[in-house]
Amino acid sequence: MATSTDRMDNLVRDYLLFRGFTSTLKVFEGEIKSDKDRGFRADKVVDQMIGYIQQYELGALREYWGHLDRRVFCRLEHAHSTGVNKLSRSLLRLYLVHAMQNGRTEKVTEFFEKLAPEIQGQPEWREWFVLPFLSSPEQNPAFMMYFTKQWADTFIVSLHNFLSVIFHSMPVPTLLSFEMEQAKMVQLKEENDMLRQQVAVLQQRELKKALKEKEKVKLAGSGELMDEFYAGPMETRADPDSTKVARGKSSNSPSPVRKPTLLSTIKPQLASAKKPTGKTTAVMQKKEDNTQRPVSPGVQRKAQADVAKSAKPAAESAKTTLVQKQVMKQQKAVSLEQQRRELLSKAQAAQARSNALAQETQESTLMRKETEAPKDAQKLAGPSFTAKESKAGVKQEADGLSPRDGLSSLSVSTEKIPTKEIEEQHPFLVLSQEDYIEHHSSITHCRFSVSGTCIASADIDGVVKVWNFSPAPVTIATIMSKSPIQSLEWVTKPSRLLLLGSRQSTVRLYDTEAKKNLVESQTDPQYPRVVTMACSPSGSSFVCGMARQTGSIEGRLQMWDMKTMKVQRELPLDPPSVCANCTAFTFNGHLLVSGASDGVIRLYDMQRYDCLMSWQAHSGEVYSVQFSCDETSIFSMGADGKFLEWSVHRVGSKLADLPVHDGATGPFVVSGYGGYKQVQAPGGKLFAFDAEGNYVLTCTGNGGIIYKLGDSTLNKTLSLGGHRSPVVSVDWCTAMNCGTCVTGSMDGKIKVSTLLMQ
The missing domain is CATH 2.130.10.10 (YVTN repeat-like/Quinoprotein amine dehydrogenase)
Known part of the structure; x- marks a missing residue:
């Protein structure tokens, strides 16, 4: 409470000086100096009361306690009234004890003369009226406790703690709740950053899994084809009878039927799809005639039927395996997408709460135009993502970028995400630059x-x-x-x-x-x-x-x-x-x-x-x-x-x-x-600011340089060249939509640069 009050007093001073309310500022400073609440600091309030006691200012002491009663104590619940009355009696008793210890009996007599009509009917004060007439009150059993240092120290500590709790529990105005709102906003931002980190980690995992799955699919497909194509020649070489038939050395005995392979099933399709021309066609036709000539028609029909029967289950099993893989892949993608959506929804909710709290803080603070909230929590350098549904399914895109070609719908290229450093290096887009050459001497x-x-x-x-x-x-x-x-x-x-x-x-x-x-x-x-x-x-x-x-x-x-x-x-x-x-x-x-x-x-x-x-x-x-x-x-x-x-x-x-x-x-x-x-x-302006005061334009030997203002730093952002002699005067106009800079040099040339904030 006390820290917030001191800080808010400084903010009010800054605001009054900013608005030029100097006479109001003087009145404000005067009232702060005579502030009876002492900025709601319990230690200063207790010191003020002890000072009145030491100076025997009974009237000032009672008036100060009455101010606290009207200002603070009257707003407490009725259950606390007994404690307030005990503290009030102990404070007056401390005044009497201090006066008796220092031999100021006249102050004790004055005390009872002034307060007798008020306290004589109270049983707690009945024994205290004999105090001025006692020569050694510290030895009297009724007053012995009050003349010990332990009682005085205990009372002061109790009074300090009581005031601290009361000041801390007081309802504060909107301006003084700034710190609490700021703490809440920092907490929400930390939660938001944590959720963003989780989203980024999940995205990286999805990217790695998608790459691994793609490699596995490529390797598995090539392996199956190699196995199938490799099986045909091996089976042919293993059967000596079939070799004899192929060479045309068989007699009238029927040739054995070869086992059907994937190569034998797709060979007719390949032959029909791509027919050789010229001599190649004649040679292949001759070879086919030589291989088919010794086979009887019945055996040939039976072999073709067996090949068709064996090829059909093989094709169906291969098709079923591919469909199962695709289904499993889609299920994994959907589950990962659901997890990502849940994290993203949590991050958006936390961001919404943070924005709402920032807006309330802006409305409650008279010193700010914008949020900033604070234009000071750390930002995550990783990408932020938005979900977008299309006909092909769920597709994820980075802000301002598209996914990398060749990856699944869940894989996103994180290498092209624009970082904060890149935005600071290239914040402006130069739309045009025009020269004005009507001057024939140095510009002023x-x-x-x-x-x-x-x-x-x-x-x-x-x-x-x-x-x-x-x-x-x-x-x-x-x-x-x-x-x-x-x-x-x-x-x-x-x-x-x-x-x-x-x-x-x-x-x-x-x-x-x-x-x-x-x-x-x-x-x-x-x-x-x-x-x-x-x-x-x-x-x-x-x-x-x-x-x-x-x-x-x-x-x-x-x-x-x-x-x-x-x-x-x-x-x-x-x-x-x-x-x-x-x-x-x-x-x-x-x-x-x-x-x-x-x-x-x-x-x-x-x-x-x-x-x-x-x-x-x-x-x-x-x-x-x-x-x-x-x-x-x-x-x-x-x-x-x-x-x-x-x-x-x-x-x-x-x-x-x-x-x-x-x-x-x-x-x-x-x-x-x-x-x-x-x-x-x-003679002219040597530097000029943009509308928000984040960038400054300065003079240089061949044009103007735009810097970004940081904490005690200048970061070079953009160089506006085009001059052959030093620039001596600059200006920056922000009255229109596009910020326009003007630079004038010693050769009489003036250049106007129209900029657009990216």
């Missing part, structure tokens, strides 16, 4: 619009292009600027508007449909470079980070009103000699994160326009920051070449140091002939 920004229908890109020459990428790249609008564009941001509402910040103290609001500037405002001339901009999700305001043109790195961070295009608030930067390089909002706009030139990440409360927390994140400048999809952590890239994940709720708590490839964080360099070298500092 490339961003999808909020609706995901178009892209805005900018280069170092101050040219901004707004273009559609589907079905083919087509330019919608071209914006020319006298000075390079330092920052580019789409407005959330309406999504057709585009914010542009330059190096010459201008912030421009551009309408991409009307193809004209709506407003162009001037910033502080002392801070002409508009380094970063981030639009609030509400669309009513945006954050603008500015810096000096030359000299020391110093800047300002301001909140602008979208309607008036004027400064609304000034956000604190401490120390002031820093510049905010990158900014990002949460989905509700209550929190803002910024990465600065001093390597510090700052988190702002946008309802109070105050800095909630800040910490040293990188040893150099912070180039790019983003919230995770669940907004419980912050990802950052810096000049020190590191890709880090930070906790939103604990100041400076690094969750992961992700091993990204070299050159992903910039600065980006292109070398040419004659020692020519072009260096570009990052």
Whole structure:
């Protein structure tokens, strides 16, 4: 109970901070500090009571016991009321004993003056009224027991155990039953995994048995044929008379009849089915005439009748044996199929119970969108199977695969079952890749619009292009600027508007449909470079980070009103000699994160326009920051070449140091002939996430690389090539059904890759 309460308090803190309810969080923290229930921890409750006794605070002690009575004890059954009353009397008696042992008789007198109207009619307190007048109460037989250390220790232990049992047996709300439900779900998953293992073992056994039966059938069939065909020549050689007849040396005496064999019975059929041609036919006919000439017609008819009689039972017995084998094989297959179906039904039932419990857990937990239940039990690497009935009988297939050719209906090829590792290596299917080559200098920004229908890109020459990428790249609008564009941001509402910040103290609001500037405002001339901009999700305001043109790195961070295009608030930067390089909002706009030139990440409360927390994140400048999809952590890239994940709720708590490839964080360099070298500092997004936050797109020297996020690891998943120079800005759109990635490089080329999750 106490552990669940502490954990749930932390979850509520995270939720309130996630939603931006900072004032509610302060009230919540204050109430936790003054919590009389002490988180339903029996040891803390007992310590609080002992503290009141030691400080002789009788009123506080009685008020605290009254709170527990109203909060907990009154909900108990009537049979427990006697025990509660005994504990209450013993607690007050411990107060009196402690006061007498320390010579505070005035506290004892005060006790009886205050409680006399309440306890004077109770027989349990009748003898205690003389306590203040006794000089040595520990020697009095009536009070001797209460002044021993053994009685005090026994009472404290009894009180602690009583409270522990009561707190543990209390009915808990749905949120606090999370651990019990999680334990049940783990148990069901373990049972499900065990059943799956049994199914996999049974499938392997069936496969081995089917292979063995197939080999036995082949060997048995070939052996029978060899025996039958081998019997004919042996019998002929064993009979000398028949040899004489075959050579034509017999006289007028009748020739003996040969024993019928399988070869003699099928010889006419073979002769009729395949008739030789040419000389071979003539020779064979001549031999047949020579062998049949000395045999009389009566003997020949009798021999043929005997052959027919003996061949018929042999054929029937062979046919009966094959039918019996087939029947036994089918019976074994049916029994194995029944066992497999029973195990499979148990596994499906366990899975259904697990899914139902996971759904209940999701509904009871306010912090989760999905199950996961837990997106953490182990999965069996073996195949899962589904039963499918057809006209030919019961046929078993693996998920997404067909049985191996040549095997029985129960045999399944386990070598082609897709494993988890294969799915992680190839999770995406590249549907198409298109190139946009309208820029003639290095790209600085490339961003999808909020609706995901178009892209805005900018280069170092101050040219901004707004273009559609589907079905083919087509330019919608071209914006020319006298000075390079330092920052580019789409407005959330309406999504057709585009914010542009330059190096010459201008912030421009551009309408991409009307193809004209709506407003162009001037910033502080002392801070002409508009380094970063981030639009609030509400669309009513945006954050603008500015810096000096030359000299020391110093800047300002301001909140602008979208309607008036004027400064609304000034956000604190401490120390002031820093510049905010990158900014990002949460989905509700209550929190803002910024990465600065001093390597510090700052988190702002946008309802109070105050800095909630800040910490040293990188040893150099912070180039790019983003919230995770669940907004419980912050990802950052810096000049020190590191890709880090930070906790939103604990100041400076690094969750992961992700091993990204070299050159992903910039600065980006292109070398040419004659020692020519072009260096570009990052200005756009250096990484982008998919819709669920499981994959991240990063920059590289010849394209983009998609990694799968793991526990403090990055697993390379897909490489999006197509560039001859370093990629300096990326973005990932998930507004439509197919995830689309865009990568812009220093040669002015932009590539759009449309991906499909397999």
